Structure formats: structure tokens, C-alpha cells
Amino acid sequence: MAKITKQSENFSKWYTDVILDADLADYGPVKGTMVVKPYGFSLWTNIRNSLNQMIIDSGHENAYFPLFIPKSFLEKEAKHVEGFAKECAVVTHSKLISEDGSLTVDPDSRLEEEIIVRPTSETIIWHMFKKWITSYRDLPLKVNQWANVVRWEMRTRLFLRTSEFLWQEGHTAHATKEEAMEETLLIVDIYRKLFEEHLAIPTMIGRKSNLERFAGADETFSIETMMRDKKALQAGTSHYLGTNFGSAFDVKFQSKDNKELPVYATSWGVSTRMVGALIMVHGDDKGLKIPPKIAPTQVVIIPINPKNQKQEEFTSFVDRVNQGLVGQNVRTFIDDNNESPGFKFNKWELKGVPIRIEIGLKEFENMEVTVCRRDNSEKQQVPIDKIDEIPIILQNIQDSLFNDAKTFMDDNTCTVNTFADFTETLSNDNQFIKAYWDGTDDTELQIKEKTKATIRCILEDNEDSSNKCIFSGQTAKHLVVFAKAY
RNA sequence: CGGGGUGUAGCGUAGUCCGGUUAGCGCACCUGCUUUGGGAGCAGGGGGUCGCAGGUUCAAAUCCUGCCACCCCGACCA
Numbered sequence: 001m002a003k004i005t006k007q008s009e010n011f012s013k014w015y016t017d018v019i020l021d022a023d024l025a026d027y028g029p030v031k032g033t034m035v036v037k038p039y040g041f042s043l044w045t046n047i048r049n050s051l052n053q054m055i056i057d058s059g060h061e062n063a064y065f066p067l068f069i070p071k072s073f074l075e076k077e078a079k080h081v082e083g084f085a086k087e088c089a090v091v092t093h094s095k096l097i098s099e100d101g102s103l104t105v106d107p108d109s110r111l112e113e114e115i116i117v118r119p120t121s122e123t124i125i126w127h128m129f130k131k132w133i134t135s136y137r138d139l140p141l142k143v144n145q146w147a148n149v150v151r152w153e154m155r156t157r158l159f160l161r162t163s164e165f166l167w168q169e170g171h172t173a174h175a176t177k178e179e180a181m182e183e184t185l186l187i188v189d190i191y192r193k194l195f196e197e198h199l200a201i202p203t204m205i206g207r208k209s210n211l212e213r214f215a216g217a218d219e220t221f222s223i224e225t226m227m228r229d230k231k232a233l234q235a236g237t238s239h240y241l242g243t244n245f246g247s248a249f250d251v252k253f254q255s256k257d258n259k260e261l262p263v264y265a266t267s268w269g270v271s272t273r274m275v276g277a278l279i280m281v282h283g284d285d286k287g288l289k290i291p292p293k294i295a296p297t298q299v300v301i302i303p304i305n306p307k308n309q310k311q312e313e314f315t316s317f318v319d320r321v322n323q324g325l326v327g328q329n330v331r332t333f334i335d336d337n338n339e340s341p342g343f344k345f346n347k348w349e350l351k352g353v354p355i356r357i358e359i360g361l362k363e364f365e366n367m368e369v370t371v372c373r374r375d376n377s378e379k380q381q382v383p384i385d386k387i388d389e390i391p392i393i394l395q396n397i398q399d400s401l402f403n404d405a406k407t408f409m410d411d412n413t414c415t416v417n418t419f420a421d422f423t424e425t426l427s428n429d430n431q432f433i434k435a436y437w438d439g440t441d442d443t444e445l446q447i448k449e450k451t452k453a454t455i456r457c458i459l460e461d462n463e464d465s466s467n468k469c470i471f472s473g474q475t476a477k478h479l480v481v482f483a484k485a486y
Numbered sequence: 487c488g489g490g491g492u493g494u495a496g497c498g499u500a501g502u503c504c505g506g507u508u509a510g511c512g513c514a515c516c517u518g519c520u521u522u523g524g525g526a527g528c529a530g531g532g533g534g535u536c537g538c539a540g541g542u543u544c545a546a547a548u549c550c551u552g553c554c555a556c557c558c559c560g561a562c563c564a
Binding site: 165347 | 522524
């Protein structure tokens with residue numbers, strides 16, 4: 001474990017250092033792939049379990065669809081094809097020939113129809129939905145799957161953009177447009193809750209512009225988050241798909257009054273990218289700060305026991321503290337190996353554990369423990385009979401992580417009315433910039449070209465004709481937020 | 487696919503220009519002892535086809551030729 005790069009020195013180097021040194025993940029042998037190590041996977045699992053419960057509680061069922069998708073499926077929805085064509089892994093053969101220890105592809109094993117490794121599952125799911133939906137009684141149909149997907153990316157970064165990633169993708173079918181839109185927004189709200197209450201990450205939520213919308217969607221809502229370098233990260237999306245996939249896969253249902261009607265769809269997902277957001281929202285120069293609710297270890301206990309004095313009594317004291325915490329469902333770890341105390345302090349700070357408890361002879365004699373918070377480095381003594389207050393401290397940490405991140409985002413979000421102010425603001429510093437926009441692709445593209453900032457989402461529609469687009473001067477259609485994005 | 491760069495132990499590197507001991511060092515790792523309140527100390531130890539292939543030479547990490555891989559910058563993106 002080496003010292004990590006400072007955020008102010010090189011933010012993206014800091015990001016990589018933290019991931020590798022905190023043992024979250026490592027690089028896989030194929031370019032762009034990532035191995036999620038046990039500590040990182042435990043974190044992901046905690047996030048997943050929180051979200052999974054919310055998905056189940058809101059009436060969805062988990063299922064699993066195949067990794068392999070016939071190429072022809074992907075061709076069925078025109079915009080969807082366009083969106084994904086350039087980043088698909090394709091299976092073309094089924095056999096290898098082994099010769100002198102080296103392997104070559106058997107040309108005779110070429111597949112009749114090439115198979116796509118799913119970049120997302122709309123097509124295969126709607127293929128199945130056609131079989132399952134015939135009557136209004138079959139609706140709504142609401143499934144979710146936890147899966148891996150593959151997108152052949154040019155530039156990859158651990159957690160943020162990898163060739164293969166883990167995610168959850170929900171797919172629903174509804175009898176009416178209104179119901180599908182309601183579902184789309186329900187999910188947005190679930191994601192907002194997940195981010196705010198579990199990940200302690202404040203969000204900015206709105207619709208995507210034409211250019212940023214999901215390929216095949218009529219409307220995309222996105223959860224935008226601000227990283228510590230003030231760049232935006234799209235951390236979740238929920239799509240209203242209209243009848244695009246229903247009609248592409250010829251899915252219809254019979255209504256109560258015996259009419260044949262189209263089916264409306266939604267899809268929505270969050271991925272291991274969330275872990276990247278978590279790192280970049282809360283982390284500091286010492287490393288990660290993991291919110292208690294999802295932390296693999298909430299409290300690390302570090303015994304400091306010089307000269308083996310009163311060895312047995314000391315050990316049972318440490319054990320008593322641990323049992324007290326475990327009894328309150330606190331996830332603990334006792335780090336009693338031979339590393340020096342200072343080394344352990346740094347190691348667990350790097351790994352982002354919310355609370356460190358130090359127990360030495362002093363604490364042992366006073367029947368207390370030293371509690372140190374990762375979020376603000378405050379230390380306090382807690383008597384052993386007040387150990388049940390630790391969960392309250394954990395909740396405080398959870399809240400203060402959110403509040404800090406919220407303050408940071410608010411402090412770095414501004415509103416401008418002229419393009420001169422817009423470029424001026426961006427050249428000084430990254431910011432989230434709220435501004436009026438005329439709603440055209442052309443304006444969006446020109447602003448992107450000139451400033452590298454893109455429209456992250458549309459916050460609201462503009463009703464007041466005196467509000468003008470900051471770039472074209474035309475009457476504004478929307479109030480949007482611009483930012484440089486990951 | 488265009489421009490630039492780099493390949494020496496798990497990681498970081500010295501040596502390459504100007505060929506010549508057993509390829510050196512730091513971190514990490516292993517063993518033992520001593521240690522433990524903010525990245526412990528001492529002693530010992532293991533680990534290298536110097537990216538690959540060919541060539542020049544008495545002799546190649548070093549010179550020549552070809553190939554490969556990876557990284558950075560641009561066009562694509564959750």
C-alpha cells in the first residue's frame with residue numbers, strides 16, 4: 001500500500017489509486033475489464049440489496065434473461081440499432097482447433113446467425129413479452145434482472161466505464177401511456193431515495209435532451225450527480241419507451257371490451273458505475289469514505305496492546321466491546337494482526353470504514369473506548385456501558401456525509417443569463433450551470449463544441465417568453481443544467 | 487484508424503547514448519527475533535527467458551531489422 005496521489009494534484013490518478021489500494025477492484029486481462037475484489041463486491045452487494053428490496057416492495061419481480069441475443073433482434077428497433085451498433089461484442093464461431101498447444105478458430109464452426117452479447121436486454125425481453133402478453137389481465141408486467149452487460153468501449157475507467165459491467169435492468173409493460181409514465185417516474189424516485197438515503201449522494205434530476213436520450217426511448221429521465229472535481233456523472237436512468245419496442249416486437253393486448261391495443265413500455269437501470277460515484281463524491285486525500293448504511297465494515301476495532309500485559313483480560317475486554325456492537329447489528333472487524341497501529345489507522349481510513357475504535361491499556365483501565373469518525377476525524381471517549389450509542393454516531397455520519405455533499409453541489413451550482421458569463425464561469429472552474437436553452441440540437445452541439453459542457457438534464461419547461469436562450473437569443477424552451485461530464 | 491510515447495521481478499525504476507563482472511536499487515513478499523497510541527527495527531531469504539523473433543559480434547538489456555503489446559492525445563459512450 002503506497003501513499004495515494006492527492007486529489008488536487010491529479011484527480012483521476014487519485015481515483016485509480018484509491019480503488020487499487022483500497023482493494024475494491026483490479027484490472028482484468030482483457031482491455032477494459034475489471035475484477036471486483038471481495039471488499040468492492042461486498043460494497044456492491046450492500047447497495048444491491050438495498051435497491052433490490054425497494055424494487056421488490058414496489059411490485060416488481062426478479063427474473064433472468066439470456067446473455068446471448070440473436071443479431072436480428074437488435075435490428076428491429078431502428079434507433080436502438082443505431083445507438084448500440086458500434087459497441088457490440090459478437091459471437092461468430094463455436095469451436096476452436098487445438099494444435100501443438102495453440103488454439104485457432106475453426107472456420108467450419110461459423111454460426112448461421114451471429115449472436116450479440118447483450119449491451120442491454122430490451123430486445124430479448126420484448127421477444128419474450130410477446131409470448132407472455134395477450135390480455136389486459138397480463139398487464140402490467142413488471143420484471144427486473146440483475147445481470148452483466150457488455151459494451152465495447154474505446155476508453156475505459158474502473159467502475160465508471162468498463163467493457164463488461166454489472167447492473168440491474170427493469171423492464172415493464174403497461175396498458176396505457178399514463179401508467180407507463182407513472183412507472184418511469186416511480187423508478188426515478190426510487191433511485192433518488194437510493195442515492196440520497198443509502199449512498200448519501202444528492203441528485204439533480206430531469207429529462208434528457210434529444211441528443212442525450214437513450215436509443216429507443218421517447219423520454220429519458222436521468223439522475224445526475226456531482227463529483228468532487230465538480231464534473232457531472234450520470235448515475236442512473238429511467239426510460240419511457242412508449243410503444244417503440246411493443247410495436248417492433250408486435251406485442252398487443254386485448255382490452256376488457258375486446259379491442260386490440262398497443263403496449264407501453266419502460267426500462268431503467270443503475271450499474272456498478274454507482275460505486276464510482278460513491279468514491280468521487282465522498283472521498284478525500286486519505287481515501288474512501290463509505291456511508292455506514294452500505295459499508296462492508298461499519299466499525300473497525302484496533303487493539304493496541306503493548307508488552308502483553310494482562311493479555312487475557314485485555315482480549316476479553318476487546319471481545320466484550322465487539323459483542324456489544326454485534327448485538328446491535330453493527331458490522332464489525334477486529335484488526336489484531338501484527339501491523340503497527342499507525343499503519344492500520346491509515347489502511348482503514350483508506351478503505352473508508354466509518355468508525356474506528358481504538359482500544360489500548362488506557363481504555364482498558366478506564367473501561368472505555370476511543371471512537372474516531374472517518375468523516376470529520378473527530379475523536380471521543382465512550383464508556384463501555386454507552387457502547388449502544390455507536391449506531392447513533394453511525395447515523396450521524398450517514399447524515400453528515402449527505403449534507404456535506406449537498407452543500408458542495410449547491411455551492412458549485414450557479415445560474416447564468418449570458419453566454420459570456422457561461423464561458424467565463426467554465427473557464428474559471430467546473431460548475432453545474434443552470435441556463436435557458438432554445439431546445440434545438442444545433443445550439444446544444446455548438447455549446448458542446450465551444451465549451452465541452454453538455455446538457456445534463458432538462459429541469460423545467462419555460463413558460464415565460466421573456467426568457468431567452470443563452471446561446472441563440474431565441475425564446476427559451478427549457479431551463480436546463482449544463483456541466484462537463486464523465 | 488491518425489499523432490506521440492513506453493516495454494528490465496508483483497509495482498516503480500538504474501543500466502541502453504559509448505556492447506565487456508554474477509543485471510543494481512526501492513516498495514511489496516517469505517523466515518526469525520525484537521516491537522505496537524499515526525504508514526516499526528534488525529538479520530537472513532526467494533523471485534528476472536531484460537516484450538517477441540531474427541541478425542551483427544569473441545561477447546548484446548545495450549547495436550541493426552522485423553513483429554507484438556500497452557499507455558497518452560483525438561473521433562464513440564452508462
